[in-house]
Amino acid sequence: MVAADTTKPEVPVLPGRLPIAGHAPLLMSQGLRLMERARDTAPVVRIYLGRKPVYVVNDADLLRRVLVTDAPAFAGKGPLVEKAKLVLGNGISCSTGDFNHRQRRLMQPAFHKERVAGYVDVMRAIAGERIAGWRDGDRIVMEQEMREIALTVAAKALFASDIGREAVEEFRTSIPIAVSGVAVRTMMPALAALPTPGNRRFDRALHRLHQIIDRMIQAYRRDGVDHGDVLSMLLAARDEDTGEPMPDLQVHAEVMTIATAATETTNGALVWAAYELGQREDVERRLHEELTDVLSDRPVTAADLPKLEYTRRFLSEVLRLYAMWVLTRQTTRAVELGGHTLPAGATIMFSPQAIHRDPRIYRDPLRFDPDRWLPERAAEVPRNAFLPFGSGRYICIGEQFAMTEMLVVFATLVRRLRLRPVPGHVVKPSVAKGGLPNSLPMVVESRRT
Template identity: 40%
Template structure:
């Protein structure tokens, strides 16, 4: 049977619009706080560049891959500056994921050697060890919240690969607890920076979490820097890195990069794994294909780096999960000069919003966008090749694309395959699973029964 796809757009349609439903004074903030995914999903119906209101300020949401490519590929014209990024840098520092264009090239050059392909097998072997240790604690009949379990696993992997074997379990637990508290408050503070002016219990928890996070990272980095050896870990390679002029990362820069790496390594991958476990349990055919693959490749053992080429279906599952629930679901940019986007002249200082969540659900590029279909092919002729690439952007796009995308895909694939090789997970609650927007899209809770295969 021939599958009929929506027709291609052969020209870029410069069409702008305005989102309805703005509140007086607050604009669309109530929608972004109460039901952000529903609100974002409604925007393409109003145009390819859609104006919303963040309180009294306008912002422009990119609802077409070509516009996203234009904005995200030009870091000079569309920079990571403005109020939203000022708040992020105040919390996370001026690391690779938050720094403005002026700092980005030097930072990326210093960071890139630590992510060369020749280092990946070593990182993957550390992943394999930590995945195996985590699964040793699972028992048939237990009910575990997979949001918590996957966050604990990926935080441990991030810290172990970053700091090596010298880090203690207590250090990891302290970092994980502080990070979790901090991450739960990030999204609210991006939209409402003044929220901490009120002495609420939530504000106090956030402040304590952020302070604890900074204290732990500073201490661990200081101790690790005093050690002369590279040790084959990420931090050793960052300490040894030099830019074109022979300069090294400063103490502050090193701290900021470590903070970003732990955040990205822990939160994004744990979100993808939690969603994968949820979606596989709800789709028997996809689960059967996953079990058939891991049985043939692993025969019950924990996956390692040598298994990756044969875990094709597992990789497809992870990519489809990232399409439906991209961790970095919304990213702002600020225009540094007056510029035209979609035929509209935007003044300098305009806020533009890039959302993989929106682009991944455009039916012109992803047929049946709401369905979980690991068999879909991102280059299946639905759209011209350049548009197709721009419409699947779970790790961002352009010069600021995530430096650790291969690291994250490797970890998620190894973890999902290892779990599926031994366990079948089933929901332990009839409560619908819903996304909780924080720094990434993660399920609010995911209690599941462990059933030994």
């Protein structure tokens, strides 16, 4: 690592800074557009959230340094994650350093490929049951429907036993309220102290979630049976150095982490996949042809998933265009990056979605094209320029689970139904909803051919 050099030029400031507020209003109103402006300005630019400087990294090679090759110098996750930790606990999405590495080792068996394959039947049943309630001509709110599927899958993966039914229902009710409240507390912490109806709903939902998770941990400890679910795996995990189990407080934090990730990540991908499916009859037709060839008239199984090559390419393209729009890291010491010196404790911000839409990396980047992920074309994309699940030491541990769930959901949906957009309805990403659509109503058509 090159030592920090204070003679290096200052990082340029992105135009549009306001007195006192800095770039915060633009970040909240423009979201991805602001990240794209930063990307097109310089490899590293400075924005201000209030008076606090934040360094936006816009170059894929520099981002690989941040996430992979020089990761120890950028090992902090930033102040937004620190605020989320106050609500979610020190789970794998909020923890850092050696502790995070230890937790990843303990949790990894719950997300091994073979273990994830065991959840396919549950995923298919949940998706099938939800979709069975849709009727020809129904107008459904897609973000609500996909959230129900994602939350129920996550809850049943966590709690497969009969005593877990209450927890599944509580998660379906309270997790969306908790996720929304966490977003407010990380982006606008001053609002969290106000006695608003929304804050009271959040407090009640969080209290119920903490209660039910604690009850489930205690019940599983007493039972001592491996139910084949994630909670059983967390309770059975032992530190390879000390042989000690994961403390109940940490198990609690990891359960909260897994449940909220299902809402924020998988749900978002499912919703945007439904949107693209409704926009593109050619894509929908190819998906259906592949599913017919592979499955004929039977339900999808874990053994079928490797054969769904076009469906996987379709989902990869969804993840490219609709990845997380912003993530953060924090420097652990002064460091040189892109010809500039960043101080210790500096907040680093980057946008996977802006990188994924960079015309210097992707040809015709705004075009939805699943075939860009054919092996010969995918080889043209630098490995550090596709990061829907992050990269390096903090890459999402649930990547395999999420991809499996998306494949199963769309294999189940496309076999039965078509989705069509509502005429005249304009769909836009919402910063307040973490990049989800402002609203995505769709019309159901029964599949007759």
